Amino acid sequence: MTAVTIACCAPIAREPLSESDAAELAIMLKAVADPIRLRLLSMIGSHAGGEACVCDLTGAFDLTAPTISHHLKTLRTAGLIDGERRGTWVYYRIIPEAVNRLGALFAPLAEPATL
């Protein structure tokens, strides 16, 4: 992603998305379009050191460990988080570029001083 965000509007409101871009972005959006995964992402991102081990995550939900693992895999497959094993535990961290890309899609929509 070397695209520079110019000024006016969110990319989504500047020109029509191509079919392939839309498909690619939808995959990422689908990954975060779930309350559990949204909270998982938030917990990982806000955890001390920017990373969290699965054991920290599992306790916050009324879900079984395999289910949490499945959601984490969904986020990982979408390229939003990355996992690393250190000893017994697996630590996950956010991939900022991916999250930024989603933000950039919608974010710089209007309402600077000039509007």
Next chain:
Amino acid sequence: MTAVTIACCAPIAREPLSESDAAELAIMLKAVADPIRLRLLSMIGSHAGGEACVCDLTGAFDLTAPTISHHLKTLRTAGLIDGERRGTWVYYRIIPEAVNRLGALFAPLAEPATL
């Protein structure tokens, strides 16, 4: 939403999302987590005047009118777009606050000098 975005990180990476916030945001995200709806949103937002009539939208897809209408309703129900009938045609426009909210969730993620 009177929350002021402070500085450091995206909201999602600053503190864990509450269960209710996550549920609410997931509804909006689900609405955009679809290639068709993403393109519809983009086409509406980038159309001249900031609004597009359904007749402009339908032709761009290999889908029947009811299906397009269904997707538009999903976006409208999620609070992302608003529709208005003028004569024979129905015009849709983006609701900037809603789109901005999604952007603010992810956008200001780190990578300033101090991190």
Next chain:
DNA sequence: GCGCTACTTAGACAAGCTTCGAAACAAGAG
């Protein structure tokens, strides 16, 4: 009124997603 066009709603079906339990797998401690 009548027909025509633009759009929405209703109902039905296939496909996919979420969740679970059980079992298999990996890494470290004794």
Next chain:
DNA sequence: CTCTTGTTTCGAAGCTTGTCTAAGTAGCGC
């Protein structure tokens, strides 16, 4: 090696979603 902790994979039940056809509503022109 065996035990424990933690993670992943597999298979199945239940629910949600995307799409269609058919029918309904709203405005325009004859």
